[in-house]
Amino acid sequence: METPLRLTFHGGETSEALSTLIREHVEELERLYGRLTSCNIVVQVPDRHHRVALYAVNLHIVMPGSIDINIDHIPQNDDRFAIPQFAVTDAFRRAKRAIKERAQKLRGDVKTLRERIERTVDQPEG
Template identity: 35%
Template sequence: MQVPLEITFRGLPHSDAVEGKIREKTAKLEQLCDSIISCKVVVEAEHHHQHQGNLFHVRIDLSVPQKQIVVSRDHHDKQAHEDVYVALRDAFDAAKRQLEAYIHR
């Protein structure tokens, strides 16, 4: 990656474990495609739910030559993510699928 990975936490404290998981999943994307220019990941917790715990929103912005890949997974999607690791897994799986589609073009 030409630009260092950017990780932002909003509405929750910084977590070394979550950051480590993000770095691990980003490294796997880099193995898939070595032309990634930059990657920005935002992990956000929403606290305003009476019947559920915190819901997590993950956004991934990948820059590759001639394309910007954006993945956004939040509570408006098919399933709410009460577990930050599940939200990360789903977001990075979607990013991988989009990256594979980019490579095959």
């Protein structure tokens, strides 16, 4: 992994398993999209005293050309985010989509409507 990575856990202790999963996702982004300038990740560990404890993962990725990708989805009423691996995977899935969309815009790839075909009713000559 070439990208400088800053990983922070708020509200709880560092998880080596989660750190490894995050590094794997960053390496995958590098393979798919090339070098990243920086990658800052904050994992918000839920307070265990709440009835439903949900994880939130925020990503700030900088790509060459000072292109910023920010993923700051905060889960609401979705019990899947109680699983930290799901929260990490979801954040990186969103990041991949955002990077792909940004790359398409930079290349000028935009959806175009099909050319309109003018149709006329054939009339007999006479």
